[in-house]
Amino acid sequence: MTVSNQLTSDATSSRFGSTEQGRMVIDIRGLGKRFGAVAALQDVSFDVQRGEFIAIMGPSGSGKTTLLNILSLLDRPTEGDYHLDGIAVASLTEREQTVIRREKIGLVFQQFHLIPYLSALENVMLAQHYHSVADREEALEALEHVGLAQRRDHLPSQLSGGEQQRVCIARALINAPALILADEPTGNLDADNEGLVMGLLERLRDEGRTIVLVTHNPDLGERTDRIVRLQHGRLAS
Amino acid sequence: MADANPGRRRSDRSLRLRMFSMLVFRSLTVRGSRIGIALGAILVGAAVVSALTSLYFDISIKMSEELRAFGANVIVTPRSAGQTGGEGTHGIAAETLRAAIGALPQGKIVGASPFLYGVVRLDVANAVLAGVDFQGLRAISPYWQVEGSWVTADFDDRNVMVGRRIAQTMQMKIGSPVTIINRDRTHQVQVRVKGIVDTGGAEDDQVFVNLPLAQRLLDRPDQADLAMLSVIARGGEADALAADLARRFPDIEVRPIRKVSQADGKILDKIEGLMALVATVVLIITILCVNATLTAMVAARTPQIGLQKAIGAGNGSIVAQFMAETTVICVVAVALGLGVGFALAQVLGQAVFGAWVTFRPVVVPLTFGLSFAAALIAAVLPVRGAVRIVPARVLKGE
Ligand SMILES: Nc1ncnc2c1ncn2[C@@H]1O[C@H](COP(=O)(O)OP(=O)(O)OP(=O)(O)O)[C@@H](O)[C@H]1O
Ligand SMILES: [Mg+2]
Numbered sequence: 001m002t003v004s005n006q007l008t009s010d011a012t013s014s015r016f017g018s019t020e021q022g023r024m025v026i027d028i029r030g031l032g033k034r035f036g037a038v039a040a041l042q043d044v045s046f047d048v049q050r051g052e053f054i055a056i057m058g059p060s061g062s063g064k065t066t067l068l069n070i071l072s073l074l075d076r077p078t079e080g081d082y083h084l085d086g087i088a089v090a091s092l093t094e095r096e097q098t099v100i101r102r103e104k105i106g107l108v109f110q111q112f113h114l115i116p117y118l119s120a121l122e123n124v125m126l127a128q129h130y131h132s133v134a135d136r137e138e139a140l141e142a143l144e145h146v147g148l149a150q151r152r153d154h155l156p157s158q159l160s161g162g163e164q165q166r167v168c169i170a171r172a173l174i175n176a177p178a179l180i181l182a183d184e185p186t187g188n189l190d191a192d193n194e195g196l197v198m199g200l201l202e203r204l205r206d207e208g209r210t211i212v213l214v215t216h217n218p219d220l221g222e223r224t225d226r227i228v229r230l231q232h233g234r235l236a237s
Numbered sequence: 238m239a240d241a242n243p244g245r246r247r248s249d250r251s252l253r254l255r256m257f258s259m260l261v262f263r264s265l266t267v268r269g270s271r272i273g274i275a276l277g278a279i280l281v282g283a284a285v286v287s288a289l290t291s292l293y294f295d296i297s298i299k300m301s302e303e304l305r306a307f308g309a310n311v312i313v314t315p316r317s318a319g320q321t322g323g324e325g326t327h328g329i330a331a332e333t334l335r336a337a338i339g340a341l342p343q344g345k346i347v348g349a350s351p352f353l354y355g356v357v358r359l360d361v362a363n364a365v366l367a368g369v370d371f372q373g374l375r376a377i378s379p380y381w382q383v384e385g386s387w388v389t390a391d392f393d394d395r396n397v398m399v400g401r402r403i404a405q406t407m408q409m410k411i412g413s414p415v416t417i418i419n420r421d422r423t424h425q426v427q428v429r430v431k432g433i434v435d436t437g438g439a440e441d442d443q444v445f446v447n448l449p450l451a452q453r454l455l456d457r458p459d460q461a462d463l464a465m466l467s468v469i470a471r472g473g474e475a476d477a478l479a480a481d482l483a484r485r486f487p488d489i490e491v492r493p494i495r496k497v498s499q500a501d502g503k504i505l506d507k508i509e510g511l512m513a514l515v516a517t518v519v520l521i522i523t524i525l526c527v528n529a530t531l532t533a534m535v536a537a538r539t540p541q542i543g544l545q546k547a548i549g550a551g552n553g554s555i556v557a558q559f560m561a562e563t564t565v566i567c568v569v570a571v572a573l574g575l576g577v578g579f580a581l582a583q584v585l586g587q588a589v590f591g592a593w594v595t596f597r598p599v600v601v602p603l604t605f606g607l608s609f610a611a612a613l614i615a616a617v618l619p620v621r622g623a624v625r626i627v628p629a630r631v632l633k634g635e
Contacts, residue, residue, distance in 0.1 A: 109632060115541050
């Protein structure tokens with residue numbers, strides 16, 4: 001069975017945050033990443049259960065983004081194992097990883113990264129398009145979910161930072177991923193919008209989603225189920 | 238969000254296509270000025286290519302039409318080796334001539350006629366009698382001026398055509414009866430003048446009858462002295478045809494008659510190379526220009542491409558999007574370029590050949606093909622650059 005077949009049937013059976021699968025969404029063992037002489041990550045091991053909302057915290061340069069890039073299959077570890085939703089993903093080809101990424105992972109970025117010439121709704125539909133097929137009604141529901149249905153036809157440049165981030169979250173949610181990864185999603189937002197976005201993530205957790213949040217803000221960290229701390233590329237206990 | 242449905246049908250082609258085209262057109266409309274440069278480059282390339290090919294094809298066709306109009310350009314005579322030739326005795330079997338003419342490629346022959354010459358007596362004076370195939374003669378003699386009409390049926394024994402000077406001296410008119418008597422006075426026929434020929438040449442002193450009648454009158458059954466052919470041939474082609482015929486029929490000698498339009502053919506042959514060179518250079522410039530534009534376009538869109546990949550676009554989707562964008566630009570540019578090119582062809586046609594250029598449909602697929610090829614070549618490196626974008630690198634926070 002090819003990876004994509006396997007994924008298709010998985011995705012069909014799991015509406016969102018499925019519990020039919022194993023309980024472990026993330027399982028990493030002895031993960032390491034070197035950039036030449038720089039050891040950005042060393043011997044990192046932890047797991048994330050389905051439905052868990054965890055925070056990764058640590059000082060600047062401690063390897064949080066590096067770790068998240070590996071978790072999102074945008075980068076490869078130089079050592080160690082990574083099982084995502086039961087699949088050993090580290091050894092997959094780039095093409096297979098792309099398939100896994102669109103089937104299983106929703107990404108939220110600090111810089112939002114919306115396509116500037118597509119409307120809010122179309123940005124959400126783009127993720128549907130690469131996943132399977134764009135569905136306007138469903139994309140609209142996702143926007144409603146983040147409270148932006150009335151801004152559906154606005155371009156990113158016509159939206160505030162907080163609104164852009166909520167569109168980004170709607171886009172991350174739209175394909176019912178097994179895992180949502182957010183790298184400092186409130187880093188560019190003011191306190192009000194930070195509160196809004198965090199509230200949204202908490203609601204998603206309540207709906208059963210699995211979320212990994214990278215943040216510098218201890219208050220936000222406290223609101224998650226568990227904090228994984230990094231220090232110089234290692235887990236700090 | 239309860240009804241998020243990731244089991245959406247992947248097979249919905251039309252929906253996928255709609256989203257894809259939306260993406261392509263949106264990304265095209267945001268970068269107007271850049272797209273404008275690429276469009277302009279392809280437009281210029283397409284215009285030059287279509288102008289030159291229009292000119293080339295049209296002038297070629299006109300040239301062969303002119304050759305056609307010019308008349309006989311190949312003459313077939315009996316091989317003269319060792320024969321000094323007593324007058325009226327040495328000929329070729331008309332059969333051999335027919336076979337030689339039949340051996341030429343069908344599409345190349347405009348017309349052909351055998352000629353059998355002899356001296357006869359017309360009522361009171363002597364004249365040169367020419368036995369011909371009237372239909373063939375008409376085809377190879379487009380410039381003859383004929384008063385009255387041509388003899389149309391090849392086995393018409395009752396009607397003849399006479400040269401202008403004979404008609405004048407003997408005061409013949411259309412419809413006048415004429416008696417033709419051979420020199421031995423053994424044969425005599427009564428015919429009518431159907432047409433009076435004015436060529437300004439030797440024909441003005443001749444009487445034209447159909448070949449079988451001439452053979453009877455001159456008592457040379459199944460014979461002819463020579464044949465004239467009009468074939469569509471440019472430059473060296475006529476020589477090649479002649480050589481080929483002479484090889485296959487050892488009894489005859491085949492010579493192309495040099496005509497002025499051969500010089501035109503040579504001009505076309507020469508500028509053919511020049512035009513190809515100009516078209517190539519222009520296409521290369523187009524490629525460089527489009528390449529630079531697409532490279533800049535990929536660079537400007539790097540974060541978006543990275544994002545598209547991060548949210549699940551495969552390399553195929555990225556390639557497809559750029560190819561589709563390039564194709565759209567290309568179609569618009571070539572459509573405009575064809576119009577501009579046709580106008581340019583008129584200018585060139587007037588300047589070089591003093592002729593208006595007629596639209597030739599073959600120019601359209603040719604221009605499209607060459608322009609697309611150029612655009613595709615131009616897109617290879619930029620698209621490869623787009624495929625090689627690493628999302629993790631371009632999506633990093635500043
Ligand atoms: N592509 C790369 N090449 C070389 N070194 C890198 C690369 N990416 C990250 N690093 C190094 O790896 C270490 C961890 O970087 P990373 O971006 O993961 O930190 P971070 O915890 O996300 O920091 P911040 O809180 O500032 O975002 C740093 O020392 C960084 O310089
Ligand atoms: Mg970081």
